[in-house]
Amino acid sequence: xxxxxxxxxTPAPAAPAGGPMDLNSAIQEVLKLADYADGLARGIRKAxxxxxxxxxxxxxLANNVDEAAYTSLVEALCQEHQIRxxxxxxxxxxxxxxxLCKIDRxxxxxxxxxxxxxxxxxxxxxxxxxxxxxxxxxSSK
Numbered sequence: 001x002x003x004x005x006x007x008x009x010t011p012a013p014a015a016p017a018g019g020p021m022d023l024n025s026a027i028q029e030v031l032k033l034a035d036y037a038d039g040l041a042r043g044i045r046k047a048x049x050x051x052x053x054x055x056x057x058x059x060x061l062a063n064n065v066d067e068a069a070y071t072s073l074v075e076a077l078c079q080e081h082q083i084r085x086x087x088x089x090x091x092x093x094x095x096x097x098x099x100l101c102k103i104d105r106x107x108x109x110x111x112x113x114x115x116x117x118x119x120x121x122x123x124x125x126x127x128x129x130x131x132x133x134x135x136x137x138x139s140s141k
Contacts, residue, residue: 021129023137027060027086029130030120031097039122042098044070047117051077058084058120058134062091065116074117084138091116 021029034040041050050056051074059078065071078085088094091114100113123131 021133023133026130026133026137027088028097029128030058030123030134031060031099031118033124033126033128033130034120034122035099037122037124039120039124040098041119041121042100042115042117044074044117047119048073048077050119050121051081051083054081054083055121056081056083056119057123058086060086060088060094060097060118060120062094062114062116063087063089064091070116090114094118 031040041047041056047056047059051059056078059074061071061074075085077083088097092112094117095113095115096109098115098118100115102109102111104110
């Protein structure tokens with residue numbers, strides 16, 4: 001593993017508003033804000049394009065990708081361009097965090113589409129506590 005890569009455990013429930021935030025909830029918050037700012041590249045094709053153009057600020061890769069060549073390609077591009085890489089356990093979890101699902105009336109995600117790779121190209125206008133937590137995670141590695 002390189003110094004720009006980390007593993008994230010299974011998703012924990014989101015932290016209550018105003019409470020302490022862990023890495024998983026920080027990732028969810030950053031992805032939500034980036035989605036509002038139209039700053040997400042979802043899927044292997046869009047992610048590789050953003051990584052190759054050096055537009056990426058953060059890359060999230062699922063551990064259970066079907067094709068091993070996808071994993072090695074994304075890891076190599078992140079290492080070559082010094083882009084921060086986090087690994088998530090499940091592509092379904094990553095798809096849910098990236099907004100590739102329907103939300104039912106109770107607020108629960110339904111019809112979750114798996115996503116192998118998500119790249120953040122724009123964090124949005126506001127830097128939040130979630131950004132600080134992710135920065136601290138990478139600086140502590």
